Amino acid sequence: MALETQDIRARSATTTSVPPSARSFQPEVSKLIDLSRCIGCKACQSACMEWNNLRDVVGTFEGSYTNPPDLDDQSWTVMKFNETEVNGQFAWLIFKDGCLHCTEPGCLKACPSPGAIVQYQNGIVDFQQDHCIGCGYCIAGCPFNIPRLRKEDSRVYKCTLCSDRVAVGLEPACIKSCPTQALSFGSRPEMLLQAEHRLTDLQERGFSQAAVYNPPGVGGTHVLFVLPHGDRPEAYGLPKDPRIGPMLALWRSTVARSLGVLTMFSVLVAGILHYMRHGPLEVPGEDGEGTPAKGGQP
Amino acid sequence: MSDRGEDIVLPDGKILRHDNRERVVHWAIAIAFVFLFLSGLAMFSPFFFWLSLLFGGGQFMRLVHPFCGVVLVLLFYPYAFNLRGDNRWTQADANWVANMFAYMKKGAHFTDTGKYNAGQKLMYWSMIPIIAVLLASGIVLWQPWFAPSFPAPLRRLAGLVHAAMAFVMFVGIGIHWYAAFWTKGSIQAMVRGTVTQAWARYHHPGWFRQITGKDP
Numbered sequence: 012m013a014l015e016t017q018d019i020r021a022r023s024a025t026t027t028s029v030p031p032s033a034r035s036f037q038p039e040v041s042k043l044i045d046l047s048r049c050i051g052c053k054a055c056q057s058a059c060m061e062w063n064n065l066r067d068v069v070g071t072f073e074g075s076y077t078n079p080p081d082l083d084d085q086s087w088t089v090m091k092f093n094e095t096e097v098n099g100q101f102a103w104l105i106f107k108d109g110c111l112h113c114t115e116p117g118c119l120k121a122c123p124s125p126g127a128i129v130q131y132q133n134g135i136v137d138f139q140q141d142h143c144i145g146c147g148y149c150i151a152g153c154p155f156n157i158p159r160l161r162k163e164d165s166r167v168y169k170c171t172l173c174s175d176r177v178a179v180g181l182e183p184a185c186i187k188s189c190p191t192q193a194l195s196f197g198s199r200p201e202m203l204l205q206a207e208h209r210l211t212d213l214q215e216r217g218f219s220q221a222a223v224y225n226p227p228g229v230g231g232t233h234v235l236f237v238l239p240h241g242d243r244p245e246a247y248g249l250p251k252d253p254r255i256g257p258m259l260a261l262w263r264s265t266v267a268r269s270l271g272v273l274t275m276f277s278v279l280v281a282g283i284l285h286y287m288r289h290g291p292l293e294v295p296g297e298d299g300e301g302t303p304a305k306g307g308q309p
Numbered sequence: 310m311s312d313r314g315e316d317i318v319l320p321d322g323k324i325l326r327h328d329n330r331e332r333v334v335h336w337a338i339a340i341a342f343v344f345l346f347l348s349g350l351a352m353f354s355p356f357f358f359w360l361s362l363l364f365g366g367g368q369f370m371r372l373v374h375p376f377c378g379v380v381l382v383l384l385f386y387p388y389a390f391n392l393r394g395d396n397r398w399t400q401a402d403a404n405w406v407a408n409m410f411a412y413m414k415k416g417a418h419f420t421d422t423g424k425y426n427a428g429q430k431l432m433y434w435s436m437i438p439i440i441a442v443l444l445a446s447g448i449v450l451w452q453p454w455f456a457p458s459f460p461a462p463l464r465r466l467a468g469l470v471h472a473a474m475a476f477v478m479f480v481g482i483g484i485h486w487y488a489a490f491w492t493k494g495s496i497q498a499m500v501r502g503t504v505t506q507a508w509a510r511y512h513h514p515g516w517f518r519q520i521t522g523k524d525p
Contacts, residue, residue: 024355144367151464
């Protein structure tokens with residue numbers, strides 16, 4: 012059994028409450044992406060392709076440095092060159108798109124297949140493609156529009172935060188490749204502290220609106236961003252206040268679904284009780300037993 | 310009556326209630342529904358995910374579910390269209406509903422609601438919009454062909470609506486099954502097509518009069 016399968020915090024569509032969690036100590040990890048240091052070199056994108064053996068289709072130039080144009084099943088991280096205006100001047104808000112590994116993942120909540128999505132004790136949210144049924148509910152449930160369905164095998168893929176590397180004490184491939192230290196990886200408290208330091212530094216340098224992106228609506232994320240223009244997360248392509256939302260919460264609510272199952276079950280029970288109490292509805296006298304006097308003639 | 314269709318008194322004295330085509334289509338719809346019910350239940354609640362084994366696993370189950378849905382829709386609406394004449398709502402149906410619990414306790418006489426009673430008509434008229442909503446929401450969720458064209462919030466809504474409507478349909482069909490089991494002779498009617506004159510007179514007196522010309 013792979014080590015990581017013993018360290019599970021949450022498991023999709025699972026009726027028993029406690030997934031395997033063998034170790035008494037598992038530090039939570041986080042990736043910190045300091046966008047103020049990012050130069051958009053796409054080394055992380057290449058490293059992701061290299062480590063995960065992904066080769067996306069070569070596309071065509073569409074007038075943007077973003078290439079490929081969006082995440083897909085072969086591109087688990089993509090540098091987005093958002094073109095916007097800052098203080099009346101053109102600016103690129105370069106952004107490293109990919110899974111944020113939410114503490115309360117909408118994908119995991121939406122998933123109907125037991126164990127197709129797991130959250131490890133270290134906080135990484137990982138898809139187990141052998142359990143995936145290809146329904147795409149995780150795509151509908153994600154507040155960040157991350158998971159991508161691969162048509163060839165009807166399974167959904169996304170960034171694993173290199174769970175395979177992290178499980179053996181290595182840092183994710185993208186972290187290793189970053190030439191400007193825009194990417195860091197480590198224990199969650201350490202990364203949160205580092206983010207605060209970066210924030211102070213940026214604010215001293217005049218980025219008064221700089222902020223750490225760690226949205227509370229999804230319980231925080233295990234991929235943290237330092238945004239130089241933190242007042243405008245949308246300009247980077249990030250939702251301002253991502254949350255699972257009432258629709259998904261009700262749709263996949265254990266209470267609502269259990270009530271539904273109970274109601275269906277109670278129709279069965281009501282039928283049995285009714286039959287026991289009143290017996291079959293037969294035409295009086297037809298089988299030579301009942302008397303035709305009662306109820307027979309309208 | 311033109312919308313009586315093929316209902317006739319046969320030489321052996323029995324009444325043909327459901328002709329061959331109607332019965333075949335009804336059971337085809339029933340089989341499609343059972344497939345949809347079992348696979349839908351597996352995706353509705355993890356408690357029932359083991360039902361996916363009946364389909365050779367979750368992947369194949371997820372694949373066939375929407376196709377079964379389309380089969381059901383294609384069979385159901387022409388079928389329902391043919392039955393529309395016998396399902397017109399009348400004052401007698403309102404009276405039937407008022408007496409519903411008495412009927413369930415076998416404490417009231419059946420009245421002239423036509424070929425079907427008000428309970429059957431309610432079933433009929435509820436399935437028409439429910440199946441339409443299930444189709445529409447199902448298309449919004451259908452991977453990989455249709456779902457990507459719809460925004461995620463709409464797909465969440467579709468998931469909720471699909472589950473809620475499927476739940477109503479499950480309960481409705483559950484009642485339909487029990488009513489068929491409870492009312493002796495009605496499963497025979499849907500299998501062999503015929504009912505006895507006594508059955509027709511007792512359960513559907515108005516229909517009995519229309520078919521035989523006799524007073525019930």
